[in-house]
Amino acid sequence: xxxxxxxxTGCANCRNTIVLIETIAREKGVEISLQKVDQLQDIxxxxxxxxxxxxxxxxxxxxxxxxxRGKVEGWF
Numbered sequence: 001x002x003x004x005x006x007x008x009t010g011c012a013n014c015r016n017t018i019v020l021i022e023t024i025a026r027e028k029g030v031e032i033s034l035q036k037v038d039q040l041q042d043i044x045x046x047x048x049x050x051x052x053x054x055x056x057x058x059x060x061x062x063x064x065x066x067x068x069r070g071k072v073e074g075w076f
Contacts (some may be wrong), residue, residue, distance in 0.1 A: 001031045002076070007043040007053035007063075008036070014052040016066050021054070024069070030076040 004021060008014030018036065025032045037043055037055075046055055050064035056075055 001033055003035070003057050004032045005035045005037050005055040007046060007048050007055065008051035009038050009040065009043075011051065013066050017052040017054065020066065020069065020072055024072045025076055028073070028076045032076075 002025075004025075006014060006018050006021065008017070014036075018034065021032070022034060043051065043053065046053060046060050048060060048063045052062075052066070053060060053064075054062040054067065054075075061075060062071065
C-alpha cells in the first residue's frame with residue numbers, strides 16, 4: 001500500500017488533485033492510504049511552498065498545480 005499525502009489548504013486544485021489520484025489508483029488497482037494535509041506548518045515542513053503538493057511514501061513528488069494525468073499514472 002502506498003501512503004499518499006496531498007498538501008494544500010483546501011483550494012479547488014487541491015480537491016481536484018485528490019480526485020485525480022483516487023481515480024487513477026482505483027483504475028490501476030493500486031491500494032493507497034490517502035491523507036490530506038491542510039495545516040500550513042505541516043505543508044511547509046515538506047519544503048513545499050506552492051500547493052497542491054503530493055507526497056508518496058515520504059517523498060515529495062509534485063508541487064504547484066494539478067499534476068498531469070500521465071504524471072500521476074507514473075506514480076502507480
